[in-house]
Amino acid sequence: MLSxxxxxxxxxxxxxxxxxxxxxxxxxxxxxxxxxxxxxxxPVALYLAAAGIGELHLADFDRVDLTNLQRQVMFDEAALGRYKAEAAVQRLEAMNPGIRLVTHLAPMGSDTLDQAVADVDLVVDCTDNFTVREAINRACVERRRPLVSGAAIRLEGQLTVFDPRREDSPCYHCLYGHGDETELTCSEAGVAGPLVGTVGSLQALEVLKLLAGFGEPLVGRLLLIDALGTRFRELRVKRDPHCGVCGPRHAE
Known part of the structure; x- marks a missing residue:
């Protein structure tokens, strides 16, 4: 019950x-x-903590750097040099002491990632590394956990939801295939702070929709954000029946 x-x-x-x-x-x-x-x-963590998600697991082995402060609104100069996950816990506890917070400070291998995904109801991918995204997607497909995926670079953003519980849902691999491991990151190409805030806020909203059971989640739809022209565009994404990650599961 709620108090x-x-x-x-x-x-x-x-x-x-x-x-x-x-x-x-x-x-x-x-x-x-x-x-x-x-x-x-x-913004994902801040909004989900404020919304009353009972338990948040924060996975990040990086430390706060001065270059992060332009867009990573969780942190201030007092957090410089600290593990991001630990600094985030302090901020989130001050905001809402009624939720439980769990940290993962070490890089995750396949076994630890699989267990971390198994321990939760839903995963939010806020990384900028293709290999890591592929691993997260595979673990979510195996464990049948919804995955809210967002990305932002330069002045462009993307957002979608993969839900392995639905037979019609594509997975990350259906959409991007083997991808491009040489793709630039924000540290190389740059990114506007308000853009990542926009994408992260929309990711948090998709999480609330999936967990509380309202609205139409972005399953099978890819939202493209053009910050330069302030335009939003939507593309339909279909599941690949021959996908090397989710295809065999659906064929069983």
Missing amino acids: DEELLRYSRQILLRQIDVEGQLRLKQARVLIVGVGGLGS
Whole structure:
């Protein structure tokens, strides 16, 4: 049940008929893994903590650097040199002491990643590395966990949802195949701070929709954001029946 304090804290959210008390209880009982607590992970973690997600798992082995402060709104200069996940815990605990926070500070191998995904209800990919994204996707397909994926570079952003529980849902590999491991990162190509904030905020909204059970999640749809012209475009994405990651599972 929700306490009187929780009813007051989340009252503006509970007022939404799509969420109500029942939806807020679902959020309280949910466990979410956020991989990467940087430009995207900062707004994701902040909004999910504020929304009352019962348990947040933060995975990031990087430390806060001065160049992060332009876009990673979780941190300030006092956090410089600290592990991002640990600094994030301090900030999130101050915001909402009623949630549980778990940190993963070491790089994850296939076994540890698989277990981390198994321990939660939903995963949010906030990384900027293709190999890591592929590994997260594979673990989510194996464990049948929804995956909210976002990306931002320069002045362009992308957002979609992969849900292995649905027969019609593509996975990350369906969309990007083997990708390009030489693709530039933000540290090489640059990125606008408000853009990662926009994508991260939309990722957090997709998480709430999936967990509380309202609206239409971005499954099978890729949202493209052009920050230069302030334009949003949507593409349909179909599951590849021959996908090397999710195809055999669907064929069984």
